[in-house]
Amino acid sequence: MSVNDLMRSRTLKWLNTGGNNGDVVLLSRIRLARNLRQIPFPNRADYNALAQVELQLDKTIPQIVEGLGQPFDRLDMEHISALQRQVLIEKQLISSNLVKNPQHRIAYISDDRRITIMANEEDHIRIQCTLAGFDLDHAWRLASDIDDCIENQVNLAFDEKMGYLTSCPTNLGTGMRASVVLHLPGLVYSRNMDSIVNLSPQLGLAVRSLFGTKENPSCIYRISNQLTLGLSEEELIENLKSTVNEIVAHERAARKALLYYMKDDVEDRIWRAYGTLRYARSLSEGELFGLLAKVRLGLDLKIIDEVSPECYGELLVGGRTSYLRNFAENENLSANEVDRLRAAHVRETLTRHRIGREE
Amino acid sequence: MSVNDLMRSRTLKWLNTGGNNGDVVLLSRIRLARNLRQIPFPNRADYNALAQVELQLDKTIPQIVEGLGQPFDRLDMEHISALQRQVLIEKQLISSNLVKNPQHRIAYISDDRRITIMANEEDHIRIQCTLAGFDLDHAWRLASDIDDCIENQVNLAFDEKMGYLTSCPTNLGTGMRASVVLHLPGLVYSRNMDSIVNLSPQLGLAVRSLFGTKENPSCIYRISNQLTLGLSEEELIENLKSTVNEIVAHERAARKALLYYMKDDVEDRIWRAYGTLRYARSLSEGELFGLLAKVRLGLDLKIIDEVSPECYGELLVGGRTSYLRNFAENENLSANEVDRLRAAHVRETLTRHRIGREE
Numbered sequence: 001m002s003v004n005d006l007m008r009s010r011t012l013k014w015l016n017t018g019g020n021n022g023d024v025v026l027l028s029r030i031r032l033a034r035n036l037r038q039i040p041f042p043n044r045a046d047y048n049a050l051a052q053v054e055l056q057l058d059k060t061i062p063q064i065v066e067g068l069g070q071p072f073d074r075l076d077m078e079h080i081s082a083l084q085r086q087v088l089i090e091k092q093l094i095s096s097n098l099v100k101n102p103q104h105r106i107a108y109i110s111d112d113r114r115i116t117i118m119a120n121e122e123d124h125i126r127i128q129c130t131l132a133g134f135d136l137d138h139a140w141r142l143a144s145d146i147d148d149c150i151e152n153q154v155n156l157a158f159d160e161k162m163g164y165l166t167s168c169p170t171n172l173g174t175g176m177r178a179s180v181v182l183h184l185p186g187l188v189y190s191r192n193m194d195s196i197v198n199l200s201p202q203l204g205l206a207v208r209s210l211f212g213t214k215e216n217p218s219c220i221y222r223i224s225n226q227l228t229l230g231l232s233e234e235e236l237i238e239n240l241k242s243t244v245n246e247i248v249a250h251e252r253a254a255r256k257a258l259l260y261y262m263k264d265d266v267e268d269r270i271w272r273a274y275g276t277l278r279y280a281r282s283l284s285e286g287e288l289f290g291l292l293a294k295v296r297l298g299l300d301l302k303i304i305d306e307v308s309p310e311c312y313g314e315l316l317v318g319g320r321t322s323y324l325r326n327f328a329e330n331e332n333l334s335a336n337e338v339d340r341l342r343a344a345h346v347r348e349t350l351t352r353h354r355i356g357r358e359e
Numbered sequence: 360m361s362v363n364d365l366m367r368s369r370t371l372k373w374l375n376t377g378g379n380n381g382d383v384v385l386l387s388r389i390r391l392a393r394n395l396r397q398i399p400f401p402n403r404a405d406y407n408a409l410a411q412v413e414l415q416l417d418k419t420i421p422q423i424v425e426g427l428g429q430p431f432d433r434l435d436m437e438h439i440s441a442l443q444r445q446v447l448i449e450k451q452l453i454s455s456n457l458v459k460n461p462q463h464r465i466a467y468i469s470d471d472r473r474i475t476i477m478a479n480e481e482d483h484i485r486i487q488c489t490l491a492g493f494d495l496d497h498a499w500r501l502a503s504d505i506d507d508c509i510e511n512q513v514n515l516a517f518d519e520k521m522g523y524l525t526s527c528p529t530n531l532g533t534g535m536r537a538s539v540v541l542h543l544p545g546l547v548y549s550r551n552m553d554s555i556v557n558l559s560p561q562l563g564l565a566v567r568s569l570f571g572t573k574e575n576p577s578c579i580y581r582i583s584n585q586l587t588l589g590l591s592e593e594e595l596i597e598n599l600k601s602t603v604n605e606i607v608a609h610e611r612a613a614r615k616a617l618l619y620y621m622k623d624d625v626e627d628r629i630w631r632a633y634g635t636l637r638y639a640r641s642l643s644e645g646e647l648f649g650l651l652a653k654v655r656l657g658l659d660l661k662i663i664d665e666v667s668p669e670c671y672g673e674l675l676v677g678g679r680t681s682y683l684r685n686f687a688e689n690e691n692l693s694a695n696e697v698d699r700l701r702a703a704h705v706r707e708t709l710t711r712h713r714i715g716r717e718e
Contacts, residue, residue, distance in 0.1 A: 264695065271639060275636075275637050277634075281626045
């Protein structure tokens with residue numbers, strides 16, 4: 001695939017619905033931080049050292065490609081535009097850390113977009129594997145296989161006592177961050193999210209709201225392990241999984257309660273959100289996230305039946321500001337112009353995903 | 360037509376679009392107040408006297424029917440339900456004065472719904488003729504013909520100096536109230552309506568907002584002559600016409616200015632209003648009026664092209680609370696139930712009036 005395809009594509013396999021527990025869990029991700037022996041961490045490394053990392057990682061890729069049976073795109077951050085970098089960040093294909101200083105920062109992105117390997121992010125090597133739905137075990141196996149493949153070819157900084165050495169001490173040990181992204185409209189609309197956010201540090205987990213604004217909550221949260229040390233990767237993942245299972249159960253109970261106690265009101269709000277997306281001529285990014293949260297809930301509750309659920313993931317990607325500026329091939333598009341383009345994209349997407357007869 | 364048809368019909372010929380200056384003038388109305396000689400005005404009359412008025416007016420109807428070539432429905436306010444009376448008021452087929460004490464209060468309504476003759480309203484006889492668009496002359500001729508026909512058959516209270524005697528001195532003289540109902544979204548949205556309302560008494564005119572709320576302006580105003588004395592009917596009508604012509608010109612200029620200076624915003628608001636009407640599951644009457652004002656503007660400006668303009672009049676009739684309670688044959692329908700029924704009616708009406716391909 002060309003860089004252009006990567007930028008313009010509005011589908012991301014791991015934003016598809018239909019994954020395991022896909023009504024609540026949007027995606028699962030494992031990220032591993034690794035560093036090469038005897039080379040300074042990227043924040044202290046000079047260009048020569050960074051180039052050495054780049055070179056060493058380049059050499060490991062063919063074997064990874066062979067093992068996975070799919071090609072990778074190699075994107076040099078220095079050779080793509082600032083806008084293109086932002087699109088990759090929006091799509092969660094790279095981290096924002098990778099582009100602070102683009103020199104010798106490389107992203108290798110697998111053809112199916114599930115795997116990104118980054119060179120000279122906060123650590124020399126970052127491996128991230130993202131899968132649709134609740135599928136941490138599979139994501140972990142995938143990341144671990146790639147890690148093994150790299151470890152066979154280079155010398156990683158590893159200490160028998162400490163585990164993998166990392167630039168930031170919060171990643172020390174396993175170097176692993178496991179996370180799931182959840183859609184929690186039931187808990188948000190019933191005002192139960194605060195207690196979960198407050199409780200999470202005691203469980204060794206971090207809960208962070210993604211996208212949206214206070215007025216327009218996206219209801220999307222990323223939950224990840226805070227600890228990286230003292231437990232095995234499998235134990236850390238099990239810990240996260242058990243908490244996520246509880247949150248999923250709470251979310252489903254909250255949705256049932258909403259339907260039981262305020263069905264009319266919920267239906268009205270969901271359909272109004274859909275009507276606004278279908279007809280608005282201008283939409284801010286924040287408003288889009290707020291409306292999408294309601295529409296997604298409507299799709300999950302089978303209240304909205306005139307559009308296929310796949311539209312949700314496409315709108316989360318194709319409705320973003322950098323995506324639209326890049327699509328229009330005009331990074332200077334004004335905020336108003338972007339908002340109008342966003343509304344046009346949303347209308348086109350919903351029309352394309354229309355199903356069945358209308359009422 | 361049966362009473363039931365009269366109640367359930369959602370079309371009123373004089374709410375059709377396409378009348379003279381129909382982009383701004385919804386309808387024109389002439390109302391004449393007449394009283395019978397030597398019978399006390401209704402507010403002072405006993406049942407015998409009221410019955411006498413009823414009897415005398417009954418006798419004049421056949422000749423009116425013959426002259427107009429169409430039948431009249433005779434509705435005795437005592438013999439229809441309170442809810443049915445409210446529906447007639449909502450449809451502007453009778454005045455609210457007619458139903459305060461329903462005994463011996465009769466409405467004769469022409470088959471085409473343009474003419475209502477009321478017995479024992481504030482005056483013994485009230486004749487009202489309503490036509491679509493800006494058509495006061497025609498409405499005046501129609502009312503005048505009916506008046507002549509009645510005058511030939513009964514003795515009207517008339518004083519050479521004062522003119523027609525009426526229960527309330529504000530109607531003395533011609534007994535005529537000429538009015539037009541205007542849709543003025545351009546002047547309302549550009550905040551120019553206050554100056555027109557403030558200026559109107561100096562012109563001998565009354566401007567009154569109909570329906571809607573401050574938050575949800577319907578943008579519908581009734582403008583009528585205040586004077587009834589000292590000028591001929593034709594002079595009073597000419598006076599009203601010339602002011603209305605000016606307001607129409609101002610309204611069109613305001614619409615042009617809105618499109619020139621804030622086209623994107625206007626289009627967005629209009630389409631969002633349409634989207635809400637198309638998809639909401641619950642609508643208050645106030646919100647409906649506010650949304651309809653925007654949709655009607657969108658229809659007039661040819662911004663909304665997927666629904667025929669006839670929907671507007673139907674929604675103004677079929678979206679009303681008493682209409683819906685009567686339609687559901689349940690006068691005890693709760694406010695929430697009415698709001699849900701209203702939304703369902705609106706969706707059905709818009710789907711039925713759908714034209715062309717959607718985007």
